[in-house]
Amino acid sequence: MSEIHSETALQTAYVRTEMLAEQAPPVTVSGPIKWVRENLFSSIPNAVMTIVSVYFIYVVLAAILPWMLNGIWDAGSLAECREIRDARGGSGEHGHDVACWAVLVDRWDQLMFGFYPSELYWRPILAFTLFLAAILPVLYDNLPRKLLILTAAMPFICFWLLWGGSIWAPTLVALGFVLGWAVMKFAGPTVGAMTGTILAIVLPIFYWLFALGPLLDVFNSVAPIGIQAVASREFGGFLLAFVIGASGIILSMPLGVILALGRQSDLFIINKFSVIFIEVIRGVPLIVWLFTAQLLLGYFLPPGSNFDLMVRVIIMVTLFSAAYIAEVIRGGLAALPRGQYEGADSLGLNYWQSMQLIILPQALKISIPGIVSSFIGLFKDTVLVVFIGLFDPIGFSNAIRADTDWNGIYWELFIFIGLCFFICCFGMSRYSQWLERKLATDHR
């Protein structure tokens, strides 16, 4: 074998016996040049589009970047800003104007907290930190489950921190939920599941309606523990947007699930009421509902009763968002194969068990993108409260402009507000995409 080989090697002198070293591919078919050719200049229309886009980006950035980066951060009024700019020589006949970011520094507290008493700013900040800590175990399920107790307590603590007042009111309201849970847990096994459930719903309602008031008086007179109360009308800026947005999101989710189940239900009356409720709420713009809350809610309450405008707004935003979430979840419920419902029935599970263990986990997973976009919509819609006289960030941008110091300032405030909303909403949508990927169980 080797002899033959050596013979042929002698006869055909040009056969190469060793491998050539690998060569780099030509520059035009690899690396950045290939990428540019394929992605930017693959055809003439493509090349034209690329050039137009680059020119467009250049024009926009050339107009905005110097204006933003050279912005003035340290001034007391717009006039002062302009003096500093003129002193720099930035504004000639053709010179560039510069941003006056000083308005954000000057009015930062108002934009963030509204009229909240400045010595109490630690309370909203603490509440916000607590809120973040409390939603973490909901968002990431690899955190210890014990943290969910903090999540359950969070609404009451945050309420107390934000509005202040007696510590007993939120505590006693929270006790109602504990009462319901205790009845379910301890009385349930002895009196039967069905009676236990009914008791767990009815007892807390009676407790809140009849026992809460007297108990509150007793506790307040015996041990008046509390912090300085802050009225709702002193809330403003992003604090207001976050409070309305977060309350709406927390409250509308369970309501939305119930409405969706009602709309999918076989029970005729419950089904029809859910359909009417959802369609009426969805058919009318939120702004009309907010005006209804402002103008008409008084008509439908017992004569003489009046409650906080902010609470009315939260109720309306919650109902509005719940109707949209109900439709999203209904889509998820309808998308489940019938076999899942039949499988749950054949295991002998009752309605609530099958919903809780089989149907809802799957339906909610399908509906995550829709639910999160409803949440994003709700958070964006919180700016509409400006129309009924609450001072959200946009309301404050108008108020700031009404001040002689900052009369005529537009873009800085708009950019700041827009950026804050963008960060929150974009963050939510990225989280939902991450969650969707994490929960994906179909193997592709």
Place this chain on the structure above:
Amino acid sequence: MATITDPPAEGFRLSQLIYDTRYRSMTIQVVAFILIMAGLIWLVNNAVQNLAALGKDFDFGFLGNRAGYDINQRLIEYTNNSTHGRAAIVGILNTLLVAVLGCITATILGVIAGVLRLSKNWIVGRLMTVYVEGFRNVPLLLWIIVIFAVMTEGMPQPRDFRGDEPEATMSVFGSVAVTNRGIYIPNVLFTRSLGGNEMSEAADGVPAAVIPAASFGDWALFLAVLIAGVLGSGAIGRWAKAKQEATGVRPPGVFWMRAASILVPAIIVLIALGATLDYPELTGFNFSGGIHLRNALIALWFALSLYTGAFIAEIVRAGIMSVSKGQTEASSALGMRASWTMNLVILPQALRVIIPPLISQFLNLTKNSSLALAVGYMDVRSTLGGITINQTGRELEGMLLLGVFYLATSLIISAVMNVYNNSVKLKER
């Protein structure tokens, strides 16, 4: 042999209402019905008591009273001597105007952005991503205010157009003036109008409505001819298709025949009515003539279009991506060219996915037009739901009518679109 015996007959016990599934659903429904009815009665009872305490009644008679306020944009004749009812109609027309304009431009923008986002061109794709994410994640109200501020702060004043070397010039061959008071575009006037008098300038110097009553007949005739032309074009298309299916050969020049059937009659009508363009002109401190598109309308229209367009772009992108690649490859294998592949294979399948969410975006746009309030656009919420309520003190009736209007509009749009959706959806056996 096992025999099946009937279950022992038992009398009805009260506990069966809860524990027996045969009766439980009935029990739940009855309880729910009673609770809901009790709640409703409580609300109505409160309302009756409150109204009585305030000395008010529930009456829609105010719609016939004199309104007494002016509306700056009106598609039909209206003065402050007109009734509240007519003010509401003017507002409704304004709402519908901005909704229709917005739906059209949002669809165009959305389709372009959605297709470009899928483009192989990297930079164009990224640019469209920035557009979509930027508009989707910032409140619409902010965009409306920003565009309004751009119009009022960033555009030249009418006086800048004056002089031999003006600072600003009219665009589109000197026919459109973009000023900080709005955009002036040419208007179509009919010199041989069916309605008789052609130029409609109201007697007391109040500028006329956009469509004066006198030229309603002209526009109606034009629209009728246009619709007839479109129907005729459809008929030609069906005839050509039938012929192609029967003989295998498509008749030549179908496209030109269809275009002519729409354009020729419409142009003949316009010439017969003596249509001329009325250009805006600078007179005194302001422009006159033409149609004045106010900043409020421009801001609302552009913001609604851009915002909804971003959502539609995502819908279009999802729709196109939902058509599997095999479909494109199969049509290439059949020897279809790219345009046929798009028109005959991809689009019909993508549309099925696109239409339902597109309907809900149109509904959202219509409802979002109520944000007109932010820029003072006189839509139905500002006339009926705003000034009329303030003047008459009829909150309950006014808000009720407003809600009914929006609800009816939503239901009608979704009904019409559902009919269309049913006609294009996959016919399954």
